[in-house]
Amino acid sequence: MSNRPFVIDFLHAGGIHLSQYDHHIVRKLSSLRGQFLDQEIYEAMLRAQDPILYEVYEVKGAEVAGELIHGITIIHPGKVGTEYFMTKGHYHLLLDTAEVYYCLQGQGSMVMETPEGDWAVEPLRPQSTLYVPPRWAHRTVNTSPSEDLVIFFVYPGNAGHDYGTIEKQGYRKLVVERDGKPEIIDNLRWLPPEKR
Ligand code: PA5
Numbered sequence: 747m748s749n750r751p752f753v754i755d756f757l758h759a760g761g762i763h764l765s766q767y768d769h770h771i772v773r774k775l776s777s778l779r780g781q782f783l784d785q786e787i788y789e790a791m792l793r794a795q796d797p798i799l800y801e802v803y804e805v806k807g808a809e810v811a812g813e814l815i816h817g818i819t820i821i822h823p824g825k826v827g828t829e830y831f832m833t834k835g836h837y838h839l840l841l842d843t844a845e846v847y848y849c850l851q852g853q854g855s856m857v858m859e860t861p862e863g864d865w866a867v868e869p870l871r872p873q874s875t876l877y878v879p880p881r882w883a884h885r886t887v888n889t890s891p892s893e894d895l896v897i898f899f900v901y902p903g904n905a906g907h908d909y910g911t912i913e914k915q916g917y918r919k920l921v922v923e924r925d926g927k928p929e930i931i932d933n934l935r936w937l938p939p940e941k942r
């Protein structure tokens with residue numbers, strides 16, 4: 747992307763799109779192996795098809811301090827068993843870096859935790875912003891039965907992504923559907939830091 751000032755439009759034709767971006771990342775069900783609660787249903791779904799769970803459109807300059815990476819993530823509606831479609835989630839490699847999200851469309855939750863095991867689950871609804879402080883891992887969950895969840899994000903260019911820590915045991919909390927509504931439950935695979 748240019749080092750001159752520039753403007754990007756949000757286009758509302760058949761869903762929200764950016765008028766310009768550098769990368770389009772597509773994550774399918776197969777890229778979240780081991781992350782969903784019901785592994786049997788996960789494997790059965792995957793044998794039938796490998797649906798797209800979410801897409802990221804990134805506007806990205808150099809990955810250095812002082813730069814800001816921004817863009818939109820679109821999480822499609824759906825579930826694996828009772829568990830809603832969600833992002834892989836990550837810590838920032840440079841742990842002391844924050845991120846801001848602005849919800850453009852849909853309904854969802856941001857599931858967060860710290861290396862010490864503190865946790866938070868906050869709602870994402872249109873026109874709300876969500877601040878993820880430094881040191882908090884973050885995962886986005888689409889809790890709508892039918893609508894895409896579309897969020898704008900911005901984070902430091904040198905933050906990087908650490909996926910491995912979360913891949914090992916998942917997040918402390920999961921968001922599932924109970925009686926037609928989202929509910930937060932414990933992840934039985936999760937271990938406190940002193941037991942890892
Ligand atoms: O940096 C972020 O937190 C977002 O841009 C995410 O990368 C995006 O929402 C996709 O999630 P993940 O990187 O966990 O696959």
Ligand code: NI
Pocket residue numbers: 836837838845884901
């Ligand atoms: Ni991030």
